[in-house]
Each structure stands twice: as structure tokens, then as C-alpha cells.
Amino acid sequence: MPLTDVALVALWCIGPPLVLMAFVCTRQPCRGEAVKLVSVAFLAGVVGAALAFFAFEALARVAIYRPFMDGQLAGSRAMTLFLLVVVGPVEEVVKLAAFTVAFRGRRAPSAPRAAIMLMTATSLGFAAAENWYAMYVTGPDAGRAAIIPFVHMLFSSFVGWGLARSASTRGGRGAVYLGLLLASAYHGLYDVLEFRGGWWHFATLPLVVLLWFFLTRNLRGGERVLPDEAAGLGRDTRIRRS
Numbered sequence: 001m002p003l004t005d006v007a008l009v010a011l012w013c014i015g016p017p018l019v020l021m022a023f024v025c026t027r028q029p030c031r032g033e034a035v036k037l038v039s040v041a042f043l044a045g046v047v048g049a050a051l052a053f054f055a056f057e058a059l060a061r062v063a064i065y066r067p068f069m070d071g072q073l074a075g076s077r078a079m080t081l082f083l084l085v086v087v088g089p090v091e092e093v094v095k096l097a098a099f100t101v102a103f104r105g106r107r108a109p110s111a112p113r114a115a116i117m118l119m120t121a122t123s124l125g126f127a128a129a130e131n132w133y134a135m136y137v138t139g140p141d142a143g144r145a146a147i148i149p150f151v152h153m154l155f156s157s158f159v160g161w162g163l164a165r166s167a168s169t170r171g172g173r174g175a176v177y178l179g180l181l182l183a184s185a186y187h188g189l190y191d192v193l194e195f196r197g198g199w200w201h202f203a204t205l206p207l208v209v210l211l212w213f214f215l216t217r218n219l220r221g222g223e224r225v226l227p228d229e230a231a232g233l234g235r236d237t238r239i240r241r242s
Helices: 003-026 033-060 077-102 112-138 142-167 174-196 200-219
Strands: 223-228 232-240
Touching: 003 033, 003 112, 003 142, 033 077, 033 112, 077 112, 077 142, 077 174, 112 142, 112 200, 142 174, 142 200, 174 200
Parallel strands: none
Antiparallel strands: 223 232
């Protein structure tokens, strides 16, 4: 690939995630320790994408999965099931695992906006790396560059919500698994609709609108909530909106 194409791919991979991260941060100020936490979460997502890449490469070597990974069963019911129960869940589990390892020893923030902001950063790092793997082979793709980070951010909002509830007295540990289940289900469904192509593409619109409503609803509120700069995750500083 020519050097100019490599530079363009890098720009398409990192540009949209940064724009989306800036949007999320307008809902909650990012400064001081918060910037460090967001950066760590983003890098965790990049590492998670590498792990997912190797996981799928390993699946491609397993006889029972090879037809799925090679696209030989495109359009079949088996492929639909594969997207629902393997692709979506594997990527969502890897994102949560990367987040958990990056912030091990710290309690998840109990404020939904703080948890969703950090999980969003992880998902955007994951999407940036995923786009790099894809576009390095296929070349620059503006559509993919814009869509993949956006939908990954929407899927992971459920996990951020689960993390917040698990850290509060309302949810318990099971809330994380519920958030992961919802993220995996919506991710798998979106992949199925996209993979079918044709008019099925239009069916993704109400799905995306629903997820966008969930994300923005949990980012709204009368107060802005930040991880406490002295303690990192686990304590929240509430700042009244001026």
C-alpha cells in the first residue's frame, strides 16, 4: 500500500473515534485525571481489538468454524446464528475484559455518565484498531470509518450502564452481565441485518435510533459527574452546571 494510502487509512481510523469521544466529553468535562482515564480506556480498546483479531484468526483454523470465517455460508441460517452467538458476544466480551484489566483494582464509577464515558472510550479504541486491520487490506473507506466507531460506541453503552449499576446499591454484580448480554444481543442483531444487505440495511435504522436514545438519555442530567481526580475511579465529584 502506498505511503499516502497508509496515512489516509490512519486518519480515517483515528479521526471519527476522536470526534465521537469529543462529543461524549461535552456531556462531562474531561480534564486532569479524567483525561488520563479516558486515554487508558481508549488504549485498552486498541489492545482488546488485537486480542479479538487473534481470536478470530484462531477460529478460522478450526474446521467447524472455517466455513463461517471464509464466508462460505453467507446468507444461511447458520451464518445468522454465528453472527448472533459468536461474533457479537466475542467482541463485547473482549472489550469488557480489556476495560477490566486496564482498571483492575479500581471500583467502577457509580455515575452512569462516568461509566459510559470510559466504556465508550474503550469501544472507540477497539473500533479504531478494527478499522485499521480492515482498511489496511481493503484501502481507505470513509463509510466504514464513520459507521464502525459509532455503532461500537452504542453497543458498549449498555456495558457502561451495567458497570454503573453494579457499583451502586441498585444493581449488584449481575447488572454487568445484563449490560453485556444486551450489548452482545444488539451487536449480533446489527451484524445480521448488515450482513443480509439489500433492504435489510434499512432495518438497522430503528435499531440505531433506539441505541442512540439509550446512550444520550444516560449522558443527560442536571449535574456533570467526574471521577474524583485524587482517587480515580470509585469516587465521584459532582459539579453543578453553571
